[in-house]
Amino acid sequence: MIITNVNLVLPNEVVKGSVEVIDGEIRSMSNTLSQLPQAIDGNDGFLMPGLIELHTDNLEKYFAPRPKVDWPPLSAMKAHDTQLIGAGITTVLNALALGDHRGKLRHEILDQQINTVVQSQKNGTNRVDHCLHLRCEVPHNTTVEIFERYINTPGVQLVSLMDHAPGQRQFVNIEKYRTYYQGKYGYNDAQMAEFESQQREYSERWSAPNREEICGQCRSRNIPMASHDDATQAHAEESKDLGMVIAEFPTTMEAAKASRDLGLHVLMGAPNVIRGGSHSGNIAAHELATAGALDILSSDYYPVSLLDAIFTLAHDPRNKLTLADAVKLATFNPAQSLQLHDRGVIEEGKRADLLLTHYQHGQAYIDSVWREGKKVF
Incomplete structure (x- = not known):
């Protein structure tokens, strides 16, 4: 050809x-x-x-398109695969949440999603090369147990560690935390206060030991790891010490620059680029691009944003990125971060x-x- x-x-x-x-x-x-x-x-x-996507939670939208509606697994996988290939993505790491406190649904369909990804790859029915990214919500008592159930699954290419507790990382701003979860789950003020208290308790009890245990197991298996929502230099240093290779969605310029100085690849969301900023009120991706502190783009929750963000950054006069530079953010750089040298x-x-x-x-x-x-x- x-x-x-x-x-x-x-x-x-x-x-x-x-x-x-x-x-x-x-x-x-x-x-x-x-x-x-x-x-x-x-x-x-x-x-x-072809674009390489390291972090998308788009798959679960097809398995559960509406509340209390589950969809046949292979049909859901086909629709997901079609959307990704239509967005120019040829390699994807499907990011699936483990130990997530934000609802039982994700746990109920987790087995089904992972089995379907593995089976459809084995069947050769996918147009995209589908792999797995295990997103571990560390402030939860079940996280390590669930992680150990799936860590040896074929196709696991990345493990990330998250802490969405109030006052932590993505949600240092408590008001942003309350706005997000009250909007998502419809909590009234009393329900929100109870939820917030519970999440703080979980974080204090489980985050540190779970983080150490999961990272130790990943290092022993040589599985790449990513931090998530680092906010400070201390967070970046901790991530480096634990063996992380990617810093996903740092929330501040301080954390992004520190991560990069320490040798981590800084990943930001393509929707952040398209929308001009973070929906959580954190650092804008274009600011990191201008500062030379952006290595990888991810479509996160909106697959078509990946290609659009490439051209948006390449045409943004605030940075010095050429089109070749911008394309590497969604192709060469993510491949290198996972040692996918082919x-x-x-x-x-x-x-x-x-x-x-x-x-x-x-x-x-x-x-x-x-x-x-x-x-x-």
């Missing part, structure tokens, strides 16, 4: 030319246009590596996970997606 008349988004530049794919790998590239009649004409679009870049010998898109009227419109040289969209 030859794709020609495209703007090849390479690691450090964009070059007009062609790419040749053989047996699912990129065999060669050229800065000239192919004259072969069988070559695919990219119509002057941008050809970039993908994430248009380079000879790498997997032909490719995305062809045109940028028109301020939006990126996807034309085609290939995974390992096979057209899947």
